[in-house]
Ligand SMILES: Nc1ncnc2c1ncn2[C@@H]1O[C@H](COP(=O)(O)OP(=O)(O)OP(=O)(O)O)[C@@H](O)[C@H]1O
């Protein structure tokens with residue numbers, strides 16, 4: 001069975017484990033490797049794709065499917081179970097719609113500098129927690145997609161030279177910064193992303 005989740009990661013319930021496309025998986029590290037390979041190809045898709053509909057439910061779900069669809073058969077579909085993080089499952093579509101509308105407004109009206117908009121978007125997306133798993137990785141890549149495609153800017157240095165997937169100081173800082181943002185204090189998350197002089 002899969003053990004050893006880093007802090008701030010959601011646990012899979014048995015229904016979702018059913019969706020694992022590889023039956024022979026027994027350890028967390030085997031799963032990590034399969035997911036990592038899938039994520040690489042998904043990121044490649046994101047970079048090469050000519051799609052311009054980034055701020056739609058369709059793109060958000062398609063990106064999740066490209067990142068995780070070779071490993072999980074529920075990739076790209078919203079969760080139906082409640083989690084310790086995230087909105088009630090029945091609210092996912094409407095909350096996501098509001099976030100995408102807000103993000104479109106921010107981009108059109110240049111409400112925030114690109115990096116700040118991408119960080120705010122990232123936090124709101126993981127707060128909604130649309131998918132059964134992979135929300136952190138998907139929302140980080142989604143934020144980078146906005147920077148690259150919408151703002152023609154460079155992506156965020158999420159890991160900062162560390163492995164954000166395992167428990168370390170960088171991950172602790174990331175999760176604590178998300179929790180502060182949950183309370184309305186974005187300063188730690190901005191600092192985490194290297195935004196200086198905005199506090
Ligand atoms: N208290 C919190 N408030 C907001 N978001 C949180 C909180 N704790 C965790 N998260 C987010 O949820 C993610 C974990 O959710 P999930 O397991 O679905 O994603 P994941 O891609 O598998 O995670 P990861 O790759 O970060 O381990 C974290 O990466 C983080 O983005």
Ligand SMILES: [Mg+2]
Nearest residue numbers: 009010133134
């Ligand atoms: Mg997870």
